Amino acid sequence: MQMVIRALGEGAGMISHLLAKNPSNEYDREEKGARVRLVYTKCTEEETEVVLYATPDPIELVKGSPDNYDITQYINDREFAVSSLFCSYIRSALGTALNGKPKEAYLPWVGHPFQLELSFGPVASNLPDGIVEQLFTALGYELRVERGELPYSFELKSRSTARYLTFSGQQTLQNALRQLFVLIPVLDDYKHYFIGEDELDKIRRYGEGWLEDHPLRDLILKRTLRFGDLIGRYNEEVAGTVGSVGTEKEAGVSADVEPEADLAPEDEESTAAPAAADDGEQDAPQPKIRLNELRYQAIIETVEALADKTSIVDFGSGEGKLAAKLGWIDGVERVLAVEPSAVAQLRAIDRFAKMEGRQGAAVPTPVSGSLFYFDESLRGHNVMILCEVIEHIDEHRLARVMDTIVHEYRPEVLIVTTPNKEYNRVYEMEDEAMRHNDHRFEWTREEFRDWCDSWASDRYTVDWKGIGEEAEGFGQPTQMAVCTLRKEANRW
Template identity: 60%
Template sequence: MHLTIRATGAGAGMLSHLLAKNPSNLYERMEKDSRVRIVFTASSEEEAEAVIYVTPDPVELVKGDSSAHNDITQYINDREFVVSSLFCTYIRSALGTALNGKTKEAYVPWVGRKLNLELALGPVASNLPDRTLTELFTALGYEVLLERGDADYAFDLKSRSSVRYIRLKGMQTLQTALRQLFVLIPALDDYKHYYISDDEVDKIRRYGEGWLEDHPQRGLILKRTLRFAGAIKQYEGWMTRDDKQIENRTPNIALAAGTAGAGFPVALGSDPSMETAEAPKVRLNDLRYAAIAEIVEGLVSRRRIVDFGSGEGKLSARLGSVPGVHEIKAVEPSASAQLRAMDRFAKMEGKSGVTVPEPVTGSLFYYDESLRGKDVMILCEVIEHIDEYRLGRVMDTIFHEYAPGTLIITTPNKEYNAVYEMDQEEMRHGDHRFEWSREAFAAWCSRWTPIYNYSAELKGIGEFDPNYGYPTQMAIFTKGEAL
């Protein structure tokens, strides 16, 4: 992970003074178990270039994380390579003088003077499309160039990669340029390694002063840096200096049922108690679990259930209370998630009328004979984490080999992202490989029904929008009579 700052033309020689670093010396420090280096590759009155390079310790990155205990996948990540909020944390101390504009008195006039700057950073792993990445910086007056690393592949992986290098060029003060990066880098990566507290809101306010309030993508930036409506409201309250509150962009969500175009449900009458300002927000994830449990409870055959991609076991635990369910296999490949699921299942032991789920280590890509012929199989928010070109193989295995009596699948509705004010090409999670519209999901479901003698019913989960439907779409596949 690196950041290169290059200044050319008038005032370029001030770069080292504004950074408070001797261009003849290598700056090297340990910061939070990571080695931070700053080296000047050029230093003259007309051209100066500083390279900030960070080498984290991959072991230290996961030390102290109890959730990663005995899970080798903890080491399989991109955190030691990509420019993210972690990178900003590592270099903040080294760049403190420039960020705060506290240079020596002789150089104070240069703090507010614009330089001809070129900034290069990367690699950046972002789920934002190229167009959005470009717009974030062009709005600040920069020329933007996005690059992908040089590599040869036997298939078109390079063009699908989310990893890019960013090069910026423009006239800007060094302090403002760095502050912009310290706000935008965490927004690009959308990964936070720290708790978002009042200090984080204050940091965004300080670093964003003079440019963020007028940025056309301010809403997106705040959503991806502060995440929570309360933190965003706190920031907006600071900016307006009064009691004005911004509208919470996360809609009230209520489960609805019925039928409308393309087999998706229409909204029924809402519960008045849900419309009051004091009513708590219901998480969409909880509504998914409730909807699935309701479907399962209405099935004639529901004794044996397989919950694929069960994660921390929340849905499996919920299904344990459904009458008539006697066996639940919670299948999950991640050891850390399974450990949390096992803790959850242990608390269910001894409770009357409750079926305790059985944790199973497994994957959709590895056939397990013990999962064959169950009454119900569930893939809750799973398929979008699989590359589309591999999905056919998975579905063939499910319908042909496992042949469950009922298959329940939920996945995001891409159209509904507009309600969340997301960019058209943005996805809800960094690990999503795709998100489908209602039409695309319906077409995909209809592909399997004639081949394997299943029927499919489509439903929606969440608050209905007349233009975009429901945030979550659900398919219920029911096995027909043997031919």
């Protein structure tokens, strides 16, 4: 995690006094489980450049966490990405400038606008470049977005979500840092702390004088404060208005972008359902159904129509929502919910426990597993489901996964769903943007069909379907392949 502060022009040397850090002295501290260092690479009256570097201890990141038994805690970017963690690490190093309290002799420089350039990264943001740019240009800055080169012989991703940002313009050092301390958590949408009164106070303090009039204020508040009561209090106390915060879609962000918390399509996406009949005086409002529910509904209807559905494997079952629904289908006797994350599996176990003893329920069995490891117990089941799973796997690894499924597990029916990349245009997403920050790829309808044909042609017949509201020329938001083992195929 790093940030560079650069000041140009007359008076640039005063930056060291505002930071209260002597360019000749070493700054090297341990802060909350991270080593924080500050060094001046240049310090003259015409140009000053300061580099801040934070190196977290990966063990400290998870020590004391209730999830410390889960190996997936180590499969993340928290050690490297500039996020709310970075802000907490460097607050003490920048506290004097952030609060505008240098020695008395330098107080007049607190309000002095410097020609500043601040660079930081990498930021692993689910926000598209256009929204990131608006966050900074609305404050009068110019923004430059850069992506690092990926040193792989294969195309891991055409455009990485990890970006380095540089914003520049005339601004006081204090205001630039205050704005940055608010916007970094907005970009990453990651919170390592409890969101409550302290966070509201931070928004009041650091957002004073600029946040009230920011055109993306609603987006900033929602991704920072999260909860409606805190947002309402800010609007009432600071902005003098009471009202709900607009959605990301109103701010120009697709509702189909899928961060962990508040933009996931299973939470925000919706499709109009047929309107119920009314008394004829007035059309009843059409209820909205989340896209994730439509996926489940499509999968369940497909399974219900099968002649043989005794045993089902749900790969990447997460918290067990789909697996639990499958357990209520007539004729289903066994559901294996396969999931690598212990945290998600614990939540699934709680969900499955509520089904115990209820008539007509086939209580799913949680299984720790991955598509990358062969498990003898997963062979020969009637149905295997990969619901929104394949796009989380590197494309070059899919051939191995499908070889295991087709030639080792050999289900009678394989159901696969994945996003339809063409539909991203309907959500007004940027060309290379993806719906989730963990998606390795997203395919057009033609690409999905070509991929299915590449492994299914000699063993499975494939029926393609769309899920969700259709848009002319773009199809439907989710595409589904129902692959049925050919009668002439030798299953074993």
